[in-house]
Amino acid sequence: MTMTYALPSLPDGWFVETYSVSIDGRLARMSATVDMQTRLTALRDTSISWPEELGTLIAAHTRARIEVFKGSELIDALEFPLETLFPKFDRLSDGRWVVANARRWGDTNARILAPDGALLSRLSLGDAIEHLQCDAMGGIWVGYFDEASGKEPPGAYGVNRFRADGTIWSSPNSGLEPPIYDCDAMTVGPDGVWLCYYADFPIVHVAFGGALRQWRNDAIRGPCVVAADGALAVLLGGYEKEAGTGALLRLGDDGYAGVLHRFALEPAMLTAVNNGFVFARGANVHFVEDGVWTIITVEDFAAALASSPPRFPTYVPSPEEESEPAGPGWTLKDR
Numbered sequence: 512m513t514m515t516y517a518l519p520s521l522p523d524g525w526f527v528e529t530y531s532v533s534i535d536g537r538l539a540r541m542s543a544t545v546d547m548q549t550r551l552t553a554l555r556d557t558s559i560s561w562p563e564e565l566g567t568l569i570a571a572h573t574r575a576r577i578e579v580f581k582g583s584e585l586i587d588a589l590e591f592p593l594e595t596l597f598p599k600f601d602r603l604s605d606g607r608w609v610v611a612n613a614r615r616w617g618d619t620n621a622r623i624l625a626p627d628g629a630l631l632s633r634l635s636l637g638d639a640i641e642h643l644q645c646d647a648m649g650g651i652w653v654g655y656f657d658e659a660s661g662k663e664p665p666g667a668y669g670v671n672r673f674r675a676d677g678t679i680w681s682s683p684n685s686g687l688e689p690p691i692y693d694c695d696a697m698t699v700g701p702d703g704v705w706l707c708y709y710a711d712f713p714i715v716h717v718a719f720g721g722a723l724r725q726w727r728n729d730a731i732r733g734p735c736v737v738a739a740d741g742a743l744a745v746l747l748g749g750y751e752k753e754a755g756t757g758a759l760l761r762l763g764d765d766g767y768a769g770v771l772h773r774f775a776l777e778p779a780m781l782t783a784v785n786n787g788f789v790f791a792r793g794a795n796v797h798f799v800e801d802g803v804w805t806i807i808t809v810e811d812f813a814a815a816l817a818s819s820p821p822r823f824p825t826y827v828p829s830p831e832e833e834s835e836p837a838g839p840g841w842t843l844k845d846r
Contacts, residue, residue: 513811516583516804525576528593532790532797533602534647534699537579537586538804541600543593544574551596562616565596577608577628580804589628599643601651603675607631609651613640623675634677637666642697644704644792646672648719650680652704654694670694670706670717683717687725696737696746700793707737707746714744714760714768726768731758735784740794740809744768747776747796748784755781759812771813
């Protein structure tokens with residue numbers, strides 16, 4: 512069932528960095544005391560290197576804040592030094608946090624934080640991190656973009672499952688054909704991880720016990736999101752003309768992923784995708800756009816596409832309580 516929730520506004524002087532969705536479906540919003548998006552855009556027009564800018568951030572004592580939401584309700588928050596230009600983060604199953612920088616310019620690029628934000632340890636999760644999600648057993652799954660390919664481990668493995676001490680728990684790449692050169696899409700669900708990657712973009716499920724299932728995908732190239740529910744999968748994004756689209760696929764017993772429907776993303780969906788504010792967790796796709804958190808399940812996509820393309824649900828506060836979510840309220844109308 513599709514749900515929409517209005518998120519509280521940030522206090523003055525704080526700016527959204529990114530979001531994550533935990534294994535229990537809670538949304539976490541990371542913000543900072545510096546408008547990093549504007550700062551990084553300006554940095555690209557200068558000769559200052561990323562590591563130099565990182566040092567500036569640390570020296571300036573830029574602060575970060577993570578807020579955890581259950582629906583529209585703020586249920587937890589912590590504050591700590593930012594230290595990262597390109598943050599990837601998630602909550603471990605025991606309540607600790609892992610906060611990583613997508614790039615590694617030194618010996619370490621990740622921290623384990625206590626529930627109150629205190630620094631517990633530093634570790635290396637490898638360079639060129641594209642995705643980071645934790646599982647219910649305490650594993651940290653990391654998928655890498657193409658700058659890690661051909662370099663030293665751990666990034667060269669394409670995808671790794673780490674322990675919280677930074678040691679590798681498992682690396683499924685050795686069992687994959689073709690191997691992972693760029694982990695375009697990754698989602699950790701209740702029973703394993705789903706992947707779609709370059710080259711050839713197969714859809715792969717790696718169970719926590721190590722069992723692999725793989726489906727050939729000849730239709731969608733370069734998706735940024737994969738979600739799956741049984742024999743159905745949703746891919747969002749892709750190369751060139753597929754960049755603003757999505758597809759519903761059936762994962763066949765013959766090892767092929769067949770396209771059931773293609774659809775254009777609604778403008779708000781597309782904006783969330785372009786901002787990097789869309790995440791999958793198992794069978795759920797989470798969008799955050801203009802202060803609204805929307806959850807659309809694979810089943811929702813399948814039901815909607817049976818009649819017409821899915822529309823992004825619009826949040827409308829109730830007259831009684833404007834801070835409460837509108838609930839499941841998106842409808843499909845013929846165009």
